[in-house]
Amino acid sequence: MAENKLQEYKCPNCTGPLEFQGDIQKMVCEYCGSEFDMSEFKQSAEQKQEKNSEWEQKQSAELAAGANGMQEWECKACGAVLVSDGQVGATECPYCGNPAIVESTFSGMNLPDGIIPFAIKKDTAMQKMKDFYSGKKLIPDEFVKNNRMEKIQGVYVPFWLFDCGARGTGFYKATKVKRRFTKTVKDSNGQDIQEHWKEVEEYAVSRSAHMRYAKVPADGAKEMKDEYMDSIEPFDYSKIIDYEPAYFSGYLANKYDESAEEVKGRVDTRIKSTTESAIRETVTGYDSVNQESCNITIEDGKIDYCMLPVWMLTTRWNGGQYTFAVNGQTGKVTGDMPVDNNKATAMFFKTLLICAVICAVIGYFVLSDIVTAVIVAAVIGLIVGAITVSSAKSSMVSHQKTEASEYLLKDTFKLTGQNDRYVRSYEEKG
Numbered sequence: 475m476a477e478n479k480l481q482e483y484k485c486p487n488c489t490g491p492l493e494f495q496g497d498i499q500k501m502v503c504e505y506c507g508s509e510f511d512m513s514e515f516k517q518s519a520e521q522k523q524e525k526n527s528e529w530e531q532k533q534s535a536e537l538a539a540g541a542n543g544m545q546e547w548e549c550k551a552c553g554a555v556l557v558s559d560g561q562v563g564a565t566e567c568p569y570c571g572n573p574a575i576v577e578s579t580f581s582g583m584n585l586p587d588g589i590i591p592f593a594i595k596k597d598t599a600m601q602k603m604k605d606f607y608s609g610k611k612l613i614p615d616e617f618v619k620n621n622r623m624e625k626i627q628g629v630y631v632p633f634w635l636f637d638c639g640a641r642g643t644g645f646y647k648a649t650k651v652k653r654r655f656t657k658t659v660k661d662s663n664g665q666d667i668q669e670h671w672k673e674v675e676e677y678a679v680s681r682s683a684h685m686r687y688a689k690v691p692a693d694g695a696k697e698m699k700d701e702y703m704d705s706i707e708p709f710d711y712s713k714i715i716d717y718e719p720a721y722f723s724g725y726l727a728n729k730y731d732e733s734a735e736e737v738k739g740r741v742d743t744r745i746k747s748t749t750e751s752a753i754r755e756t757v758t759g760y761d762s763v764n765q766e767s768c769n770i771t772i773e774d775g776k777i778d779y780c781m782l783p784v785w786m787l788t789t790r791w792n793g794g795q796y797t798f799a800v801n802g803q804t805g806k807v808t809g810d811m812p813v814d815n816n817k818a819t820a821m822f823f824k825t826l827l828i829c830a831v832i833c834a835v836i837g838y839f840v841l842s843d844i845v846t847a848v849i850v851a852a853v854i855g856l857i858v859g860a861i862t863v864s865s866a867k868s869s870m871v872s873h874q875k876t877e878a879s880e881y882l883l884k885d886t887f888k889l890t891g892q893n894d895r896y897v898r899s900y901e902e903k904g
């Protein structure tokens with residue numbers, strides 16, 4: 475098939491990728507078999523504009539400026555605005571560690587629709603942090619000594635929780651091996667040799683599905699690195715209750731400074747990636763499957779504004795800024811930590827040495843050649859040492875999430891269309 479792939483053109487009937495076939499001068503969809511003249515195609519493509527998903531958002535209740543007993547602090551370094559009911563003071567910024575946090579008059583705030591109250595007390599949060607530290611081999615002793623753990627603060631972090639449906643169609647090139655056989659051919663010296671061949675059937679496969687997601691979270695605090703909040707997921711949403719002022723007592727609350735609209739892109743990306751893999755998993759019974767494209771639409775979105783409990787501590791050390799966050803409901807900890815380069819070097823050589831000695835002993839008996847055994851042992855030792863150190867370093871920083879599988883409601887998954895269209899057969903060596 476001699477054709478140009480025009481990835482940007484979608485079939486008006488099934489949204490599959492269209493290909494221009496030079497021999498018939500038409501745009502062809504392998505997935506549903508439709509053919510279009512260029513002129514005809516352009517018209518119908520213009521008619522079908524992709525519509526944007528719309529999100530429904532409740533109007534949150536407000537606590538008026540100057541409300542009784544309410545205090546407000548602003549961090550001049552990172553811009554975080556924190557409030558409390560006067561029972562607890564902010565001693566330093568939990569997000570950036572700035573100690574010069576300025577008190578000002580309460581300027582009012584949107585109250586959340588729901589809240590998960592703190593279930594973990596301060597001393598438990600500190601213990602969880604200690605356990606988290608002690609598992610890390612490369613943390614500098616100085617940092618542990620000066621960690622000021624008692625400065626940890628309980629903060630209600632504003633979150634946007636997204637409920638929505640996702641509809642998508644995936645297009646795949648799939649193959650089945652029909653049979654295997656051998657061919658007798660002549661090599662360059664004219665000798666007969668046996669070659670392994672197979673007969674392959676190619677299919678154009680499409681799958682459409684619909685599914686729902688519940689409460690995919692994104693925090694509404696600009697100052698908060700997304701990695702931290704992603705890493706302490708999930709929260710147990712069955713414990714969300716209506717907001718009552720009493721829950722704020724003894725804790726700080728962070729005013730949101732990122733709207734749902736501003737964080738929606740991050741949620742979209744996570745949902746799309748999970749939807750794509752969920753649809754892909756329904757293509758079975760083939761020996762190979764390659765995705766050509768996948769079109770996903772997010773629909774019927776609803777956004778809730780909730781406050782979730784997080785114990786926060788930011789430490790500045792040797793010019794760097796290190797934040798720890800403890801899920802105030804489950805105790806899950808995340809944080810970025812400095813790496814002690816001397817410890818990393820020591821770990822590397824220790825691993826290398828142990829590994830090399832073991833390999834050299836085994837190698838000597840297997841190869842019965844001391845020189846080769848030593849070379850092999852050194853190479854394996856170097857590789858294992860490097861892997862050990864790099865995985866230890868990676869565990870010292872938090873990572874952002876790129877999918878939303880925890881929030882996919884599995885029993886809402888419905889396959890709404892499937893098509894397996896035979897395209898051609900061919901023979902292939904291998």
Ligand SMILES: [Zn+2]
Pocket residue numbers: 485486487488489490503504505506507508
């Ligand atoms: Zn089509």
Ligand SMILES: [Zn+2]
Pocket residue numbers: 549550551552553554567568569570571572697
């Ligand atoms: Zn700050």
